[in-house]
Amino acid sequence: MFGNIKMFGKLSHKLVNILTVRCSSICKSSRSAMTLSLGNGYINGKWVPAEDGSTFPVRNPANGKLISEVADMRANETTTAVEHAAKAFKQWKDYTAFDRSKLLKKWYTIMVNNQEELAQILTAENGKIIKEARKEIVYGTSFVEWFAEEAKRVYGDVLPSIFKSKRQLHFKQPVGVCGIITPWNVPNAMMLRKVGAALAAGCTVVVKPAEDTPLSALAVCHYAEEAGIPAGVLNVVTCSEKHAAEVGKVLCENPKVSKISFTGSTETGKILMKQSVDTMKRVSMELGGNAAFIVFNSADVDAAVAGAVAAKFRGTGQTCISPNRLLVQDQVYDEFCEKLTKVVEKFVVGDGLDDGTTLGPLINEKAVDKVDRHVKDAVEKGGKVLIGGERLAKGPAFYSPTVIRDINQEMAVCREETFGPLVPVIKFKEEKEALLIANSTRMGLAGYFYSQDIQQIWRVAEDLEVGMVGINESAINATNSAFGGIKESGLGIEGSKYGIDEYLNIKYACFGGLH
Ligand code: ADP
Numbered sequence: 001m002f003g004n005i006k007m008f009g010k011l012s013h014k015l016v017n018i019l020t021v022r023c024s025s026i027c028k029s030s031r032s033a034m035t036l037s038l039g040n041g042y043i044n045g046k047w048v049p050a051e052d053g054s055t056f057p058v059r060n061p062a063n064g065k066l067i068s069e070v071a072d073m074r075a076n077e078t079t080t081a082v083e084h085a086a087k088a089f090k091q092w093k094d095y096t097a098f099d100r101s102k103l104l105k106k107w108y109t110i111m112v113n114n115q116e117e118l119a120q121i122l123t124a125e126n127g128k129i130i131k132e133a134r135k136e137i138v139y140g141t142s143f144v145e146w147f148a149e150e151a152k153r154v155y156g157d158v159l160p161s162i163f164k165s166k167r168q169l170h171f172k173q174p175v176g177v178c179g180i181i182t183p184w185n186v187p188n189a190m191m192l193r194k195v196g197a198a199l200a201a202g203c204t205v206v207v208k209p210a211e212d213t214p215l216s217a218l219a220v221c222h223y224a225e226e227a228g229i230p231a232g233v234l235n236v237v238t239c240s241e242k243h244a245a246e247v248g249k250v251l252c253e254n255p256k257v258s259k260i261s262f263t264g265s266t267e268t269g270k271i272l273m274k275q276s277v278d279t280m281k282r283v284s285m286e287l288g289g290n291a292a293f294i295v296f297n298s299a300d301v302d303a304a305v306a307g308a309v310a311a312k313f314r315g316t317g318q319t320c321i322s323p324n325r326l327l328v329q330d331q332v333y334d335e336f337c338e339k340l341t342k343v344v345e346k347f348v349v350g351d352g353l354d355d356g357t358t359l360g361p362l363i364n365e366k367a368v369d370k371v372d373r374h375v376k377d378a379v380e381k382g383g384k385v386l387i388g389g390e391r392l393a394k395g396p397a398f399y400s401p402t403v404i405r406d407i408n409q410e411m412a413v414c415r416e417e418t419f420g421p422l423v424p425v426i427k428f429k430e431e432k433e434a435l436l437i438a439n440s441t442r443m444g445l446a447g448y449f450y451s452q453d454i455q456q457i458w459r460v461a462e463d464l465e466v467g468m469v470g471i472n473e474s475a476i477n478a479t480n481s482a483f484g485g486i487k488e489s490g491l492g493i494e495g496s497k498y499g500i501d502e503y504l505n506i507k508y509a510c511f512g513g514l515h
Contacts, residue, residue: 041071041238042221044084045231051076056240058215061127061361061397062351070214072240078206078250081235085177085204086256088232093174093202097151104148104200107227111141111220118219120353122188125213127360127397128315129352140189142479143495147200150500154201167511172504174202175282176258179251181272182217183264184210184363185318185419190263190286191217193483193494198261199233201503206235206257208247210264212363214238245271252276259283259503263320266443266488284492284502286320287485288417289445292438293323293474294460296431297331299450300472305339307450307474308423313347313401316360317421318367320489321446321468321476324417325407326425327434333427337405340423341386347401349392361397362420368399371420374413378404378424381411388421409437417443431456439465444487448474 039055040047048071049055055069071077092100111118119133126133156171178198182190191207198205209217217236224234239247248268251257252275260276262269263286276283293311295304312323328336352360362368368391375389388402399421407413407424414424414437428434438447447466451457461469467485470476477483482496492502 042236043081073237078247081206084232089204101148101151108144110223123352129360140192143193143196146479147196151200169509178205178259179257180207181262184212187213187216194261197499198503203503204233211241285490287490289320290324290441290443291446293326294449295328296451297329298452304450311474344401365396377412442488445485445489
């Protein structure tokens with residue numbers, strides 16, 4: 001698709017020029033269609049600019065260079081997209097599940113065939129290292145395949161009737177048009193996990209991707225078009241941070257939208273839920289976390305260190321299931337801190353597209369500011385920095401991988417999600433104390449613990465107030481398993497056999513007058 005993929009992240013200015021030239025030549029090959037898609041929104045099967053022609057820049061966080069100017073859409077374009085999605089819904093819901101499944105599989109296959117390009121785009125706009133971007137594409141696209149299969153298994157019920165003259169049934173129907181708002185940290189997978197389920201169920205969607213990473217969303221639309229997903233079924237409205245609230249408001253308040261599915265901060269999730277009340281929309285919310293990662297005295301410390309590093313530094317610490325607070329029991333505390341520091345020392349920080357880089361930049365300088373604030377606050381209150389603890393000269397979005405010991409509950413890092421490469425380590429004595437600390441938050445997304453004591457494993461797995469728990473394992477994400485939080489981490493399940501239910505209504509039908 002791009003002549004020289006390597007150029008994408010490296011020579012973004014040059015690439016933008018190439019894209020512009022290709023776009024203006026309006027040739028009909030897939031190459032030009034893709035380049036066109038990278039600047040415009042995607043509504044009713046057409047690549048469209050903002051009505052007033054305005055754009056916003058998408059920059060590479062590793063070097064600040066411009067990758068592309070993208071359409072800065074607003075309420076009008078969002079309403080138009082909803083109208084088209086509502087029209088398309090009338091046809092899409094009547095496709096047989098098998099026909100929808102075939103189209104989704106085709107889409108999946110095309111994306112898999114182009115996974116390297118999707119990964120390059122992802123690293124260029126998000127900054128995560130290319131190895132992780134590749135994994136995200138495999139993970140994200142797997143939801144399209146999974147839900148293509150699930151589409152064929154949306155069973156209803158025939159009930160044993162209570163009445164002789166009646167027959168009772170349950171059948172499942174798509175909810176309708178879905179407004180989907182996605183984050184920048186896992187832009188491909190968070191979009192496809194929702195869109196795969198929605199389209200499989202027979203819903204149509206209007207997606208608002210995050211302002212930092214709209215290109216990943218637009219790129220998958222290009223492949224949906226190539227797969228023959230009908231116009232209006234999948235729409236993407238792009239906008240800058242300035243217009244996110246305006247676009248979101250239309251999605252939440254327009255009566256033609258039946259459901260809002262959101263992944264992002266708890267703060268924004270609450271705004272969206274409030275806005276969805278008047279039209280009584282279905283909502284799914286995948287919100288923030290504050291995951292505890294507990295290492296008990298009986299744990300295999302090496303495995304715990306490896307697990308902590310893998311989960312904490314994935315996406316440079318910017319995932320909602322990232323361990324935010326490490327709690328380590330007294331007898332293994334020093335050993336854990338020492339071994340952890342030795343592993344963290346080995347990170348090679350740099351541009352995610354460079355060979356050898358093992359930790360990329362954060363999404364932007366604001367994200368770095370937050371990590372730095374947490375570090376300074378922890379140090380002021382008695383935390384001891386074992387490694388890192390500073391901004392890096394590589395660029396404003398870089399921060400050194402950091403480990404701080406002697407963390408206490410008064411520190412901001414215990415109460416807020418850091419979303420960065422900072423590992424704060426708390427010492428505890430008793431299991432009860434660890435559970436109290438772990439559960440002392442309004443968040444309840446993921447939790448992890450390492451222990452070899454089977455009694456303890458059952459107790460802690462049951463008592464951690466989270467939607468997902470990793471036991472001697474920190475890589476818990478999988479297509480077939482339920483992803484979702486409790487408390488203020490959200491509502492609803494994504495992925496797994498339950499994910500499609502979020503996009504279906506159960507209708508009860510009662511046939512009477514039978515003899
Ligand atoms: P983060 O703090 O991680 O960026 P946000 O919740 O702010 O998380 O962003 C996640 C997504 O929500 C992005 O697509 C962003 O543009 C969008 N967003 C932010 N604020 C609003 C809002 N008021 N209404 C609708 N969408 C919003």
